[in-house]
Amino acid sequence: MHSIRDFFCGQWSSSVRLDDKTVIITGANTGIGKETVRDLAKRGARVIMACRDLEKAEAARKELMEDSGNQNIVANKLDLSDTKSIRAFAELINKEEKQVNILINNAGIMMCPYSKTADGFEMQFGVNHLGHFLLTYLLLDLLKKSAPSRIINVASVAHTWGSIHLDDINSEKSYSPRRAYGQSKLANILCTRSLAKKLQGSGVTVYSLHPGVVQSELFRNLSKPVQIAVKVFSPFTKTTIQGAQTTIYCAVEPKLDNESGGYYSDCAPALCSSEALDDEMAQKLWELSCQMLGITWDQRFSQ
Numbered sequence: 314m315h316s317i318r319d320f321f322c323g324q325w326s327s328s329v330r331l332d333d334k335t336v337i338i339t340g341a342n343t344g345i346g347k348e349t350v351r352d353l354a355k356r357g358a359r360v361i362m363a364c365r366d367l368e369k370a371e372a373a374r375k376e377l378m379e380d381s382g383n384q385n386i387v388a389n390k391l392d393l394s395d396t397k398s399i400r401a402f403a404e405l406i407n408k409e410e411k412q413v414n415i416l417i418n419n420a421g422i423m424m425c426p427y428s429k430t431a432d433g434f435e436m437q438f439g440v441n442h443l444g445h446f447l448l449t450y451l452l453l454d455l456l457k458k459s460a461p462s463r464i465i466n467v468a469s470v471a472h473t474w475g476s477i478h479l480d481d482i483n484s485e486k487s488y489s490p491r492r493a494y495g496q497s498k499l500a501n502i503l504c505t506r507s508l509a510k511k512l513q514g515s516g517v518t519v520y521s522l523h524p525g526v527v528q529s530e531l532f533r534n535l536s537k538p539v540q541i542a543v544k545v546f547s548p549f550t551k552t553t554i555q556g557a558q559t560t561i562y563c564a565v566e567p568k569l570d571n572e573s574g575g576y577y578s579d580c581a582p583a584l585c586s587s588e589a590l591d592d593e594m595a596q597k598l599w600e601l602s603c604q605m606l607g608i609t610w611d612q613r614f615s616q
């Protein structure tokens with residue numbers, strides 16, 4: 314053990330290569346996403362960084378290509394707070410890419426002041442859940458064609474901070490930044506389980522995870538004193554490299570080939586709340602999400 318931090322991290326390492334595999338990862342210009350790209354690029358994957366700010370993405374891409382020695386890293390525009398941007402990104406991928414073997418839904422925002430996405434969804438639910446739900450829907454045919462393939466949803470232990478409010482999903486009646494973040498992360502886990510069931514036998518497996526409490530830019534919306542406190546307590550939290558390990562585990566660990574729908578933490582299966590195991594709520598959330606986005610998955614599951 315090298316530091317107090319190591320105590321909080323699942324120890325895992327693997328020499329699995331990803332040559333000839335294509336990975337898409339959202340929110341890849343910083344934090345956990347950027348470190349995930351670094352690792353997967355070193356394993357030889359073609360990595361598509363899906364980012365809302367192309368200037369930041371380009372700077373990260375250059376650094377990651379240099380460090381990994383892998384020139385096969387590209388950056389494309391994706392703003393998860395706008396379904397037009399999500400559709401444009403998916404159209405480009407479906408046109409240009411022969412295969413997508415791993416989709417990592419990593420981007421996230423936490424506890425922002427109340428605002429709405431371009432389509433009128435509460436921002437945290439819109440970006441963290443609905444944006445990724447739509448992206449997955451639009452890429453599913455390609456993922457199925459590329460099977461065996463994996464979908465990884467970066468959720469959080471913070472799924473315990475909220476419930477699914479079917480009657481006020483956009484928090485219009487009452488907004489708590491913390492509860493809305495919790496609702497979005499609970500939605501990630503519920504939909505991971507639903508999608509895994511619907512994709513049984515397709516060769517596409519689905520995972521959700523908690524990366525740990527990680528020193529990243531995620532705390533940018535919290536007050537300065539809280540941000541400083543989080544920094545001061547950094548020996549008890551994870552670095553972004555450590556925070557990326559469970560995502561990398563879900564993306565490459567061969568043992569997970571025959572597991573789907575589970576929730577992981579510290580590179581191992583983890584317990585989630587009873588609300589995250591509620592199949593009836595999962596079905597209601599699935600239907601509401603489809604209705605909000607104007608989509609129906611039936612065709613995608615029947616092929």
Ligand SMILES: NC(=O)C1=CN([C@@H]2O[C@H](COP(=O)(O)OP(=O)(O)OC[C@H]3O[C@@H](n4cnc5c(N)ncnc54)[C@H](OP(=O)(O)O)[C@@H]3O)[C@@H](O)[C@H]2O)C=CC1
Pocket residue numbers: 339340341342343344345346363364365366369391392393394418419420421422423440467468469470471523524525526527528529530531532
């Ligand atoms: N850090 C932690 O302690 C924990 C993190 N998580 C989860 O891990 C994931 C990664 O977070 P982390 O690396 O910590 O946070 P960061 O804030 O460091 O990174 C988040 C990434 O998401 C991107 N993003 C935000 N909004 C959008 C959007 N509308 N469209 C596209 N991309 C967007 C950001 O882009 P930009 O740089 O342009 O803002 C950034 O690249 C998140 O899902 C988070 O909820 C879960 C539990 C704990």
Ligand SMILES: CC1=C(/C=C/C(C)=C/C=C/C(C)=C/C=O)C(C)(C)CCC1
Pocket residue numbers: 423468469470471525526539542543546550
């Ligand atoms: C407030 C605070 C702390 C706790 C932070 C926690 C527990 C954050 C959890 C964040 C999650 C789960 C985010 C993403 O999903 C510390 C570090 C003890 C230091 C003192 C200030």
